[in-house]
Amino acid sequence: MAQARLLALRPTAVHTVKKKGTHGMHHWTVSGGWGAIILVAIIAFLCNPLHYVATALVLWDLIRNIKNERIWFGIRVTRIIQPVILRYIKASAVGLAGSVVLVLLGAVVSWQTVLFVAVLSIALGLIRSRFLSTPTAISIALSCSLVSKYINISEGVWYARIISFLQTFEMRSWLLIALVACLSELFLQWWNERDAVFPALVTSKRGRRIGALKIQLGFSVPLVVWMTPVQGVSITFHGGLKPWLVAVDHPVALCVVPAVFGMHALFTALRPERVMRQFRRWNLLQAAILATGFAVAHWFRADAGYVAAPIFVVLMEIVRSVWRRVDESSEPAYAPASRGVMVLYTIQGSLSHKLGILPGEVITHVNQRPVHTEYDLHFAFEQNPAYAKFQVLDARGEVRLIGNPVYEGERHQLGLLVVVPDEQPALRMTRPFGFLETLYLRRQK
Known part of the structure; x- marks a missing residue:
């Protein structure tokens, strides 16, 4: 200065x-x-x-x-x-x-x-x-x-x-x-x-x-x-x-x-x-x-x-x-679901993002197979490499069907992150709000 x-x-x-x-x-x-x-x-x-x-x-x-x-x-x-x-x-x-x-x-x-x-x-x-x-x-x-x-x-x-x-x-x-x-x-x-x-x-x-x-x-x-x-x-x-x-x-x-x-x-x-x-x-x-x-x-x-x-x-x-x-x-919107797998996030540009699957929805069936774990989800998806059909419950509890052809290469780019019961360490529960407030989140060991 x-x-x-x-x-x-x-x-x-x-x-x-x-x-x-x-x-x-x-x-x-x-x-x-x-x-x-x-x-x-x-x-x-x-x-x-x-x-x-x-x-x-x-x-x-x-x-x-x-x-x-x-x-x-x-x-x-x-x-x-x-x-x-x-x-x-x-x-x-x-x-x-x-x-x-x-x-x-x-x-x-x-x-x-x-x-x-x-x-x-x-x-x-x-x-x-x-x-x-x-x-x-x-x-x-x-x-x-x-x-x-x-x-x-x-x-x-x-x-x-x-x-x-x-x-x-x-x-x-x-x-x-x-x-x-x-x-x-x-x-x-x-x-x-x-x-x-x-x-x-x-x-x-x-x-x-x-x-x-x-x-x-x-x-x-x-x-x-x-x-x-x-x-x-x-x-x-x-x-x-x-x-x-x-x-x-x-x-x-x-x-x-x-x-x-x-x-x-x-x-x-x-x-x-x-x-x-x-x-x-x-x-x-x-x-x-x-x-x-x-x-x-x-x-x-x-x-x-x-x-x-x-x-x-x-x-x-x-x-x-x-x-x-x-x-x-309020009740958590992304808790594990008993009827299927809870969707937390869809990666932009991935197949799930293109299909319009939204966070907070519950996937109950994939290619007519019921899913309850992340393994079930990917296994059912791999059963039909040319087509993907999802049955989901939206935030209001209403059922909707999503279907779309799967092109070459998209089968490995589902891009779907779900919430299932697990023992992996998660962040300590805080609800910050403000500039850089997420710096206070700490992962539990």
Whole structure:
């Protein structure tokens, strides 16, 4: 971040722009060109530890999936390299769109506050991983800044510098960044919904081995904002959506802020697809709360707008608690079935996925043979190599028949994971919900 200070750019050519009924405004250019500005932004991004910590934890969580899947199912369901690369590409595309909004609306931060939010995120993540989320950390930082404005500082008090720093926190800009991050999370969850669910086996409170489905979606989105150098000079933007109109004597640079967020959860009763749809609605409500707070703070210059920050955190905690209680109080949807084998997961692109077999359904017959174990399932399937006919009970208990020709090579790609009674070690029964909360799941020995 010290290099960003040395590379702070000053205008070399200043032109006065006149508007009817307004004071003189200054159009400015930069001495180093846009290449130098981008260099400052990259340096600011690379010096920020937050995206390294979040990315490492996301990868660790996925690697733990692979180890468990090989023990439980004998195959690897989770893929890391390609999905992670695709997520980064999608996150960068969404971050580019969000950056345009932030730059045009004139979001300005200092590198001190960028570092403060990053360190606060990591510190909160040590308490509980879901607090590592950037929107949550920003909301907590804004809440502290709001409280600090009502604190009188006495000379010589040890915390005077901390209070002074919080009082100069760029609350409006950070509220806007939290809003853009919230909308980015909503869109990325919708965009990656098909690749977010993974199978797991857990031990219930009654000691039974039951199935569960995990949602694992983590993102690190680069957001570009205007940055003041180390002196802490604020940039005055004139004309609303015209960030290039600034006061003449102020240096300026760009900064890339890593916004990390996502949803990690484990459910034994609720359908992950339903949860993600509902979560997007709540996410939209949170964005509306932040947008209302920003509008109040921007147009009415009222500190009341910043109350949106603590409301954001409280609302998310309420939603998380409600979903956890609902899932805990409901009957498991993926327990071993007496009438057949319980379907837990179908691998994408496999024969069972193409046939439309769904998690939570019970397969009672395959090629007219009753099945009660995983061995029965595969043995009956192999009896007719050219055709597959499944009789299943759906979630409502209704019988449906699924039949389809089996082409060469598909016979060995059934891709069906089921839950049957077994003594293999399963995950300890917890129902986490929040960014990186599945890290707390531990396999019983």
